[in-house]
Amino acid sequence: MLVRAVTRNSSRPISRVRYASTSSYSRPQPSAAYFDPSKATDPSVAQTPGNLSEAQREELQSALRVDQAGEVAANYIYKGQLAVFQRDPKYSPLIQEMWDQEKKHLNVMNKIQLQHRVRPTILWEVAQVAGYGLGVVTALMGKEAAMACTEAVETVIGEHYQDQLKALEDFPHHPSLPLLREVIKEFRDDELEHLDTAVVHNSQRAPAHALLSTVIGGGCKIAIKLCKRF
Secondary structure (H helix, E strand, C coil): CCCCCCCCCCCCCHHHCCCCCCCHHHCCCHHHHHHCHHHCCCHHHHCCCCCCCHHHHHHHHHHHHHHHHHHHHHHHHHHHHHHHHCCCCCHHHHHHHHHHHHHHHHHHHHHHHHHCCCCCCCCHHHHHHHHHHHHHHHHHHCHHHHHHHHHHHHHHHHHHHHHHHHHHCCCCCCCHHHHHHHHHHHHHHHHHHHHHHHHHCCHHHCCCHHHHHHHHHHHHHHHHHHHHHC
16 A cells, blocks of 8 residues: 555645555554454443533434445445456455455444444435445446545545544543544544555546546535435
8 A cells, every 4th residue: 555645635635634554454453342242341332421412412423323324335335336347357356355344344333323322314225326326337437437436435534534533522531432533543544545545546547537526525525414414
């Protein structure tokens, strides 16, 4: 992977997230706590804060609802892309690796959703259909367009996770919140690693790259707003 800072042309550049890409398998994995039987009853993975204000509770629930829906959509984007590139010896393993990471993200987010008693979005099936369609269409447009899709989506998701980390700084102490912050950092870095991968594989050479990025990024932001409410 490439060790560098990624700068995006947006009103809130992703460069504000100081990030160096390294293999996710070489970094500590805070999310592993959700698969450790010895921690099954630990408050960090088994309890939710009871001392939040109404506004903080709503903020936590809407944030986690978006996270879960975003991981659903990401899984189906890569599923759609792999359906097109399954016979490609270069892109098939690349997309499969990113998809496997997204599968783990969704598994963890499902556990966090249950832990914090968050209602899933009613747009769950919409996220599946839209994600798969986006994956297939961009893959059919070409390899660079598929990577441009990843670049645009992961830019928005990276910014979204960073915004959550900032918001959680003001929450009262509870054993679950430090772990939640570390998991969000882990997933943010994974998503930005995918962004790096897309750029390295010529996402910015996609036909009408700027337009494609604007449309996909704008769609992601609309989806975030809808999932927060619904």
